[in-house]
Amino acid sequence: MKKVAVVFKSKYGSTEKYAKWIAEDTCAEIFKVSEIKADKLEEFDTIVYCGGLYAGGILGFSFIKNNYYKFYDKKLIVVAVGATLKKDEAIEEIKEQNLTDEMKGNVQIFLLRGGLNYKKMNFIDRLLMFLLIKSVKLKKAEELDDDTKGMIATYGQVVDFTNRNTIAPIINDINN
Numbered sequence: 563m564k565k566v567a568v569v570f571k572s573k574y575g576s577t578e579k580y581a582k583w584i585a586e587d588t589c590a591e592i593f594k595v596s597e598i599k600a601d602k603l604e605e606f607d608t609i610v611y612c613g614g615l616y617a618g619g620i621l622g623f624s625f626i627k628n629n630y631y632k633f634y635d636k637k638l639i640v641v642a643v644g645a646t647l648k649k650d651e652a653i654e655e656i657k658e659q660n661l662t663d664e665m666k667g668n669v670q671i672f673l674l675r676g677g678l679n680y681k682k683m684n685f686i687d688r689l690l691m692f693l694l695i696k697s698v699k700l701k702k703a704e705e706l707d708d709d710t711k712g713m714i715a716t717y718g719q720v721v722d723f724t725n726r727n728t729i730a731p732i733i734n735d736i737n738n
């Protein structure tokens with residue numbers, strides 16, 4: 563049986579929830595990125611990296627990038643967790659912003675929906691969201707995409723779009 567490691571970094575818990583579900587369904591070992599050394603991952607066949615999306619960047623992904631030369635012969639799956647409703651278009655943007663050219667042909671990327679929790683949000687994130695909402699509110703309603711409309715509608719609230727069923731394609735990919 564293939565050995566699977568799930569490595570994650572989460573700020574407010576959505577990515578952690580998905581990482582735990584994926585690990586449960588694949589009998590994988592699970593690690594916080596801050597608690598694992600790259601050398602430890604050499605004993606695994608498949609590495610699943612899960613990170614929250616912040617301004618298009620995958621949280622903690624420098625760990626994978628910096629150590630990619632140790633993982634290039636393994637199956638590497640990246641799970642980005644964001645608030646966006648976009649699918650293929652967002653995945654292309656995530657690839658462009660986060661993956662090196664070498665990684666692009668080799669790494670499978672999945673995008674899952676997390677949430678927004680203004681109750682837990684730190685000062686900087688709250689401020690960034692405030693400034694973002696302020697700037698998009700200056701636009702005409704017809705110029706706003708669905709993500710922006712959703713952000714305005716849920717501003718200041720706790721919204722959770724996590725859904726265990728959405729990990730099915732990832733579990734399938736890990737097992738094949």
Ligand SMILES: Cc1cc2nc3c(=O)[nH]c(=O)nc-3n(C[C@H](O)[C@H](O)[C@H](O)COP(=O)(O)O)c2cc1C
Nearest residue numbers: 572573574575576577614617618644645646676677
């Ligand atoms: C400052 C900030 C920036 C964000 N940027 C993005 C983004 O670029 N794309 C996206 O889809 N979601 C974005 N989000 C939403 C988060 O990705 C979402 O809350 C996700 O569930 C976070 O995962 P975590 O709880 O594991 O940290 C952003 C949230 C904050 C607070």
